[in-house]
Amino acid sequence: MNSRLYIPALITLGLGPLSGCGGSSSSEQAYLPIGLQRTLDITLPDGNPYVFSFITTSESNAAIYTGTSPTSSTASVHVINYKPASDTAEQIGFYWSSNDGTTTSHLDALVVLYNPHNISKGLGSATCSVRDAEYTETKTQQDNCQAVIRDFRVPPQLDQ
Numbered sequence: 001m002n003s004r005l006y007i008p009a010l011i012t013l014g015l016g017p018l019s020g021c022g023g024s025s026s027s028e029q030a031y032l033p034i035g036l037q038r039t040l041d042i043t044l045p046d047g048n049p050y051v052f053s054f055i056t057t058s059e060s061n062a063a064i065y066t067g068t069s070p071t072s073s074t075a076s077v078h079v080i081n082y083k084p085a086s087d088t089a090e091q092i093g094f095y096w097s098s099n100d101g102t103t104t105s106h107l108d109a110l111v112v113l114y115n116p117h118n119i120s121k122g123l124g125s126a127t128c129s130v131r132d133a134e135y136t137e138t139k140t141q142q143d144n145c146q147a148v149i150r151d152f153r154v155p156p157q158l159d160q
Helices: 003-020
Strands: 037-043 049-056 061-066 073-080 091-099 106-117 124-131 142-151
Touching: 037 106, 037 124, 049 073, 061 091, 106 142
Parallel strands: none
Antiparallel strands: 037 049, 037 142, 049 061, 061 073, 073 091, 091 106, 106 124, 124 142
């Protein structure tokens, strides 16, 4: 038996898997699937509802519908550790410009999901934060909201 070949082979094989340590896992993504369409039925801390629907249009943008608006807005999407295999993420944030009803005051609006589950299929859930100046209940940021993630629904005015 030639032990000179056997020992280096074990060392080489043993170190192979370690070379990938420290980087991001190939099973995590920094974006949602393009074309994903979902609706969030959000319950604010005071019990009021807030409806938010989205269609991802690229790795960093989505067409969004808030409330019962028949027209979409464009939001920037930021995703942290989306895992397609388990359909979970650490965080998903949607950010856009909202209008508080005046012609000059455009404010930053957001919906941020924390630890969402079943993001792309079935019935999912997440804790979230919401701020949208177009709606009285969300003019100031609402935290600890509860979101139910479900199949995409068009706003009621589009059902005609």
